[in-house]
Amino acid sequence: MSVQNKRSEYGCPVAFGLDVFGDKWSMIVIRDLMFRGFTTFKEFLGAGDGIATNILSNRLKHLEIQGIVKKKRDPENARSYIYSLTEKGRDLVPVMIEIVSWSGKYDDRPNARRGLVEKIRNNRENVEKKVRAGAIDF
Amino acid sequence: MSVQNKRSEYGCPVAFGLDVFGDKWSMIVIRDLMFRGFTTFKEFLGAGDGIATNILSNRLKHLEIQGIVKKKRDPENARSYIYSLTEKGRDLVPVMIEIVSWSGKYDDRPNARRGLVEKIRNNRENVEKKVRAGAIDF
DNA sequence: AAAATTAAATTGCATTTTGCAAGTTAAAAT
């Protein structure tokens, strides 16, 4: 599967993490599950990032194999599935928060989400708690 | 340049960060600068990760353009260059630490660097301080 | 001072991954 690269022999924890979630589309999917409350294939597609269906499918499968994402049928709509983060996936909240925090310092684009970013930076523990509780409102 | 993808219209801070440093080889280079004290092209090449010269060249250039890495001539060897992290690059320490921390929880490979990872997790502030002081001993 | 070595790339080319459009499968609504 494409995301997976040759593993380093040396057990480096950075390389380990990168093999699991360290590519752009995987991170975008995790972000959408974590902060946007997305649950369906369709939602990911429609998020405006321009991910292709085959790549999305590939990444969801990869993340599922890696234990970051779980997939179940939607009990209310049998032609739909519900994707969600596992505990292992939610444990990536601190990584995401630090990325957001870094961007908050350096993102000078006119459309940067300054207010949101400041809230997250100044309230890391609460953000994490909210994500873990499934109470997403970012 | 290859690392750079279509930017999202929506100013998402996660996407912003990913465009700057969010690909495998960029992260590996940052790791080597941050935790291993690498400074030369040759050192990156010899690190055993199997990065190709063209890709390394591309990523160093990209990171330099992004202001993460700076490059100067080696005063003691005019055919060599010295690469180092900028302040902007060192500000990625928390991101790296959280990745390491996450991996520490989930990396079950026999060669995982458990001791090192635990030290880093339990001592985040000090790790950051050390990196900023250039006193790398990981 | 010519030849060899070293460091940091660049180039050419085969392989792999991505992006895009179209097609498929299975369930549900009309």
Place this chain on the structure above:
DNA sequence: ATTTTAACTTGCAAAATGCAATTTAATTTT
């Protein structure tokens, strides 16, 4: 029975990567 919807899969062109060979510029060595 036909159409619509959700989640894919497939085929193919374009882009990125990996690999080996070559280049450039500085430095030693002969």
